[in-house]
Amino acid sequence: MSGGVQKRDLQRGVLYGLAFILLWEWLRPLNDVTDTGNLGYFVVFILLSITLYYLNINKFLSFSIKLVFIGYSLYHLYADDTFMNPLAAMMADLWENIGLTIGREWSMLSDMYRSLLFFVLLWLMTYLIHYWLSVRKTMLLFYIMTVIYVSLLDTFTSFDAKGAIIRVIILGFLLLGMLALLRLKDQESLRGTTRATGRWMIPLVIMIGFSSVLAFAAPKIDPVWPDPVPYLKAFADDNGGGSGVxxxxxxxxxxxxxxxxxxxxxxxxxxxxxxxxxxxxxxxxxxxxxxxxxxxxxxxxxxxxxxxxxxxxxxxxxxxxxxxxxxxxxxxxxxxxxxxxxxxxxxxxxxxxxxxxxxxxxxxxxxxxxxxxxxxxxxxxxxxxxxxxxxxxxxxxxxxxxxxxxxxxxxxxxxxxxxxxxxxxxxxxxxxxxxxxxxxxxxxxxxxxxxxxxxxxxxxxxxxxxxxxxxxxxxxxxxxxxxxxxxxxxxxxxxxxxxxxxxxxxxxxxxxxxxxxxxxxxxxxxxxxxxxxxxxxxxxxxxxxxxxxxxxxxxxxxxxxxxxxxxxxxxxxxxxxxxxxxxxxxxxxxxGSSSSSFSLKRLWDDTVTFVEENWGKILLAILALAIIAVGVFLVRRRWLPFMLIPYYKFKKDEDAFPKAYVSLLNQLKRYGLKMDDGQTLRSYSRYVDSFFGTREMTSLTDKYERALYGQKLTGHDWKQTRKLWENLIKRTTG
Structure with a gap:
């Protein structure tokens, strides 16, 4: 096996290992907040599933291995030794619970059937993790869900998630950083040497470690608002005894x-x-x-x-x-x-x-x-x-x-x-x-x-x-x-x-x-x-x-x-x-008539009073809007083309195409296809076409250069050029 293949396998192994740990964090609290037992079977199952995906085992063989493990686990957990045929008893139980599920008799479902459903859920989760790692190369959604899940359990249950939150933050940032490097390599068609990878990973590890230690050791500010948990628990504990809602x-x-x-x-x-x-x-x-x-x-x-x-x-x-x-x-x-x-x-x-x-x-x-x-x-x-x-x-x-x-x-x-x-x-x-x-x-x-x-x-x-x-x-x-x-x-x-x-x-x-x-x-x-x-x-x-x-x-x-x-x-x-x-x-x-007259001073006083009484909510709203605005700005590559297309579609002046071409160049830069210093438009257009497997950029560049030197586009040329431009700019939204 070559050194490059070994390095890629090591990177994939690290990614799958980090993803396994994040999924494991979902199972850790179950012993404290539910009556679920024998979590070892479920942990081994997600480890087995992720390992099979990492090794890229044949789908039929992988399916059979998982199915056998689930059957083995259910047999050891629920099969009665007195049964002459435990498999037949398990199948009968399964058939009965399917009927209860269809009839929405949730409270009557057996423990074995509930465990089977939990195995199926974990199966789906491991497949999603494999898809996010291998195809999308992003785990941001799963990471955010994990942080929210652990935080809510720490807030509303007896589970102490201090250690879990630290692990999730550190390992999650490391996972996201490695995936960002892989996406960058794919977008730029970079081969990536060990030294280049090290130049990315070493600062990432140092930054995550330093920020984590600093955050853990720094003094904590007391909460500004009263603890909302007793209030929310009161709604959940409506027992009529005065302590609930x-x-x-x-x-x-x-x-x-x-x-x-x-x-x-x-x-x-x-x-x-x-x-x-x-x-x-x-x-x-x-x-x-x-x-x-x-x-x-x-x-x-x-x-x-x-x-x-x-x-x-x-x-x-x-x-x-x-x-x-x-x-x-x-x-x-x-x-x-x-x-x-x-x-x-x-x-x-x-x-x-x-x-x-x-x-x-x-x-x-x-x-x-x-x-x-x-x-x-x-x-x-x-x-x-x-x-x-x-x-x-x-x-x-x-x-x-x-x-x-x-x-x-x-x-x-x-x-x-x-x-x-x-x-x-x-x-x-x-x-x-x-x-x-x-x-x-x-x-x-x-x-x-x-x-x-x-x-x-x-x-x-x-x-x-x-x-x-x-x-x-x-x-x-x-x-x-x-x-x-x-x-x-x-x-x-x-x-x-x-x-x-x-x-x-x-x-x-x-x-x-x-x-x-x-x-x-x-x-x-x-x-x-x-x-x-x-x-x-x-x-x-x-x-x-x-x-x-x-x-x-x-x-x-x-x-x-x-x-x-x-x-x-x-x-x-x-x-x-x-x-x-x-x-x-x-x-x-x-x-009402005596108080209806308008007064700037009254308006100012009312405004000041409103701000003083609701400054926390106002600050929270501003922060939420700022986060939304930053998020929208960061993903502008995905939505901006759908605003540029109708904008330039109805323009008929001579400057429409040159401006649209410049907008396309900026969008390609946001997509990751950046023009190098000193690179000509023709060379860059061939690079873009080789990346997408088309000749659209070369054709557009040729028309752009002719437009710069005074050759006007006819109505037919502009219609054809606009279609090429729309097709190419839509490719950058993927």
Whole structure:
């Protein structure tokens, strides 16, 4: 065997060996991420297949060897020694599983049949590798797929792919570099000596080795964005327990908060109301570090029954006998066995044949007939909208709690022992300059908006094992939805020794229409499900707060301090109510007209705000576009001729052919047929024709030279010349 043949066989052997290792990387993780066993049989099979392709064995013989190996492997893996005829049993199993496959009964396929399919898949993969190496001389697609495969397994499974990623990067670059050298030799018809090959390979190996060591040893920058894996895992782990993806709406299990929510526009009820307000359902008082649980259980809870029209035995706010109750009407669309109610509830109208039951542990009101729960289709409520005294709120403290409140205070300031100390330290820092309970609570309520926390329903990670839900939100992600904000506020308020609890219900809903001058109809959907904190102030009762960014709340605080008489410009006492979220149609129109005027400053501010909030996405989009642009530019040899052909096809001027000829020369250069310095056009045209096996380039060059010396082309000549030019330039796209 000559030295050249030996060298080519060595190069092919190295290429096939590197390809085998890359394919082997696909099998390594299977032991960790699946229940696949006996991987040795599959590894030996891909080694056998690649070796047969390398040795260029007769196709029939190669097919027979692979088939015998597969049968041998399946026999040793699955044949039962008690079978009189294991081959017949295997064939029967195969026939049965083919029927199951046709019937799409995937879960009933036998292990032997699954292994057979895996062998067939590996057979196809080894053939593709042989085709890419011997015919196309490129492995870029397979290399990219391998990198993505290993990276995804490392990200989303327990498989540790650090070593695999290093091997794939180093060996993949080496493989791509060697294939690039082979393609260059083929395009330039180079014979290639050992010395020339060494001049290519030695710098390649040095560059790959140096860059790999440098990348491994260099300091790593911390990630800019939060880890998306818990969020994505939450979508994959939809178990309804609070840790997976859920749909918006009321649910009873809050023991594991976190993860994304999907919107649900299904209507729960419509309400004819006098004013907008939140709708309350229940409260919970035990924070576990992962979510909320209730005191007691449904089996042991103390329930207080009452009938329609009777005073609701719920002590949320002190009664105000000076105010006349107001009546609102609920039309239920998605029926539950509980009712919703506003703050200041007095009585319920409805369920006259049954009764209502109030849970003392959660303040949840259910509807019953005898011992059975019933679902009302409609009911009415009488309530007195509470107005909280600012003077009373600011005078509240632990000293104003009634005697015997130790158990009450212990219940509503409960925190788990595992709560990180920095949560308490943050609450103390926020409220360091405040003197009373109310100012401390409002300071915490305003903290989230002041610190630019983000309201987010989708990209919300799930706390990891051993991680506190509130601690993660306050210090790691700083984004989430109502559960994050309300829970964080309750925990921080409790850490200051102020009684607080977590409440669930609905926001006011979406404005539908005005019934008359007094009543408006609002539609409440599952998207309006909400949670918020309640804080207890002696003398004022349980007061709701709204820390969630983007929500305004519905509580009213009356500024009831006496103003100095000498202050002529003093504003008379008014109700300090937060602005309503929903406007009547005429209000929306007027608001739209006042804000519709164009302003360059507003446009600039909006642009700056958008860039600040989305700079990561913008940077990622620019990077993606740049990568696409670079990729398109690098492969311009393949697509540019299809733009040049129609461009020159309809040109009729005298300069059309000379310009088209120059474009052809540039395209041939991109294809790899470069004109040497000092080489004449005629010599170069013969070189091109010898490469493609035609005489098109010589003919075009002859016409080009005649055109340069003043001989114009006739219409027939230009048509014939254009066809030659199109045929030749199309050859460069292969």
């Amino acid at each position: 859920s749909r918006l709406g009321y649910g009873e299990d809050d023991s594991k908060l976190g993860g994304p929510f999907l919107g649900d526009p299904k209507t729960v009820f419509t309400a004819d109301v006098i004013r907008e307000h939140y709708w309350r359902i229940e409260s919970k008082d035990i924070y576990t570090g992962k979510g909320w649980e209730r005191t007691g259980s449904e089996e042991t809870e103390q329930a207080v029954p009452f009938n329609a029209g009777e005073e609701v035995p719920l002590d949320l706010t002190p009664p105000d006998p000076e105010k006349e109750p107001e009546t609102e009407f609920i039309d239920v669309k998605e029926q539950y066995s509980h009712v919703v109610y506003p703050y200041g509830i007095n009585t319920f109208q409805g369920n006259e044949e049954g009764y209502f039951s109030l849970s003392e542990d959660t303040s949840k009101i259910t509807t019953l007939e005898g011992e059975e729960e019933v679902k009302l289709e409609e009911y009415a409520i009488d309530y007195t909208n509470p107005v909280y005294s600012l003077k009373g709120l600011e005078s509240a403290s632990a000293e104003t709690l009634p005697g015997g409140s130790e158990a009450f205070l212990e219940r509503y300031t409960q925190l788990p022992d595992t709560l990180p100390e920095r949560v308490k330290e943050l609450a103390e820092t926020i409220t360091a300059d405040e003197e009373n309970w109310y100012r401390k609570v409002t300071a915490i309520e305003e903290y989230f908006e002041a610190e630019n926390f983000v309201y987010e329903q989708f990209e919300v990670p799930v706390p990891e094992e051993g991680q506190d839900y509130v601690d993660q939100f306050l210090f790691d992600t700083q984004m989430g939805y109502c559960d994050n904000y309300s829970t964080a506020m309750v925990v921080m308020v409790r850490s200051l020794g102020i009684p607080a609890r977590w409440v669930k219900g609905y926001t006011e809903g979406e404005y539908q229409r005005s019934i008359d001058t007094q009543y408006k109809t609002y539609k409440v959907t599952n998207n309006n499900a909400h949670s918020w904190p309640e804080v207890y102030f002696p003398g004022e009762g349980w007061v709701p707060f709204e820390p969630t960014v983007g929500f305004t709340g519905s509580s009213i605080v009356n500024y009831d301090y006496e103003l100095p008489e000498s202050e002529e410009t003093a504003v008379p006492p008014v109700d300090q109510e937060k602005p309503e979220k929903d406007l009547a149609p005429e209000d929306e129109a007027s608001a």
